[in-house]
Amino acid sequence: MKRTPLYDLHVELGGKLVDFAGWEMPVQYPLGIMGEHKQCREKAALFDVSHMGQVILRGENVGEKLEALCPQAFATLPKGKARYGFFTNEDGGIMDDLIVSNAGDHFFVVVNAALRHQDIPHMRAHLDEVEVTEIFDRALVAVQGPKAEDVVGALCPAARDLKFMETTVAPIDGVECRVSRLGYTGEDGYEISIPEDKAIEVTRALLAHEDCEPAGLGARDSLRLEAGLCLYGNDIDQSTSPIEANLAWAIQKRRKEEGGFPGAERIQRELAEGPARKLVGIKPDGRAPARQGVEVQNLQGHTIGQITSGGFGPTVGGPVAMGYVAAGHTEPGEQVNLIIRGKAQPARIVALPFVKQNYKR
Template sequence: MSDHDEDVIIETLALPLDGWHRARGGRMVEFAGYWMPVQYEGIMAEHLWTRESAGLFDVSHMGQITFRGEGVVPALEALMPADIAGLAFNRARYSLLLDENGGILDDLMLTRQAASEEDGEQVYMVVNGATKYDDIGHMIEHLPDEITLNLMEDHALLALQGPKAVDALSRLIPGVETMVFMQAGSFDWQGHDLWISRSGYTGEDGFEISVPAEAAEAFADALTAQPEVKPIGLGARDSLRLEAGLPLYGHDLSPETTPVAADLGFALFKRRREAADFPAAARILAERESGPATKRVGLLVEGRQPVREGATVIDASGAEIGRVTSGGFAPSVGAPIAMAYVPLAMATPGTRIQLSQRGKTHAATVTAMPFVPHRYFRGAK
């Protein structure tokens, strides 16, 4: 080793609302390369507040990307199994960025934005914070030169989630109450252009709001001035998404998992299956037909002790046959829950399984997900 070799120190970055979180007592931790609030008054209280009222989450670490250029829709379809061409303008869709073997490089949300004469068609995408630069590198490598990719580093992203989110947001931005789940649009707030989708990561009704960074603090103040809204940290975001049965990339999803094994078959759209023109389509469609070797399932864990990521699923002899990828105590369920990959033969709800964590054995039962019902707003009944 030469005298000039040094360990590379990667600085943890601050998001636009860093000072705002600290001023409100946010306990900051490093996450995906950024300082993020893990909690304010406590994970349990913040979780239950979001389920009952409205919680404000700072998810500005996520990658907000726009794509435009001639043929942008087929170009993006070549990288994922989404039917973007069949998506109405200003509608959002969940999809998966796949590698050449069918492994999941990331899960993402995309919206087909209404075309303008000036800019042509545009697709807006939100990808995970920890993978955004890898995603961008992969997409630049595989997209045609005529497609322009723009990382919106000058925007914050806020998620307002919970049954009263619509009451709070519609006071500030009239019109959002007419939107339905997975609908998006552009709105003005005090001269700032906001991009808002009725979506989220908690299983609750709510909105994700892209706001210019310079307006983020004033907008967060305006939201938390509403009686329904409190700031919520990463801890409750994780317990909420786990109860909602939503996988977290880097934990429940990875390049070693396929859409079928991850129980995300709904993301394989019929037109795309019939054309078999997405990455590793032959492998994924064969797996869809015959079943994957292992499958992501929900688990209800007996007792009060949560099992955590990394615990193993074991057979009668104690041999490892699967792995827990997310786990914790579920405040709304009142019991420990988990997600795990288990052999396909054990993936049926009601199947009893054994888990091993730090030398202790725990009993669990495979259960259908979500653990709590989704409450997305799909229109007046």
């Protein structure tokens, strides 16, 4: 298995390491998943996300060329701004989701760890006269939570001036880093790309703040689930359209109207007519969590969908889930049954997110 530049620090801090997409990653620390989740919601938590693919795109009209692969408006993305996007396939499914930043003289792209082997060749094959460089000499950490600005801003004053989905290059503890105000927890926070040889030094400096603690993959998953954020491979995949997944907001008006990206025919049709199924929040009535793959039935016993992500929501104080249900069953308040170990457990459709998102707009 691969190791991130912070591996030795994880061991030192008592991280419990597991295999995640071929990487040895901390699933939790001595604070525990519940404690780390609470830390992120109330103060600040630091996550190692160095397993993600970091890619630099250089060339003429990079944003315009990316629009042939993604339904986002990257040609007009201003310098210093980041945008959530996704590669679509010819059937209108999602190949992967990603963050694209306009860094001025290049574009900076972060892709999912498990799909870097797909995404980077995909860009190299289709972005004519664009130099596609995956960078391996940098760590990536996420500092998330209502105190994230205090934690990062104490070492990097420029970070305080960033708004949600803005990015800059600035020194942290004397080390030049790329600092982006975004994240995957529903809280305010930053993702910070750090030179590999300074990664532990900078991470220690961030963790030295009294309001910051390390957190692992377990808390990251419960946080993003409560925030209603999709996980690739669970809630979105090659067969899922962005319209089914409630991601129409991530497609700018011009792209919706003009098309010109893979799968545009299906996506434009679903925008006009509505999809056959939709991603919804599902709240089990009892205490038992409903995991991925659990069948969703209506009260008459007919299958109407399936859970794609589920678990215990520490902030909510009970089980939470997301899943796809057939059109006509998506209204919040509808009573459904979840078939858990052969037994029907009552649940209801609820609006997403479960916990209010607290980004600094």
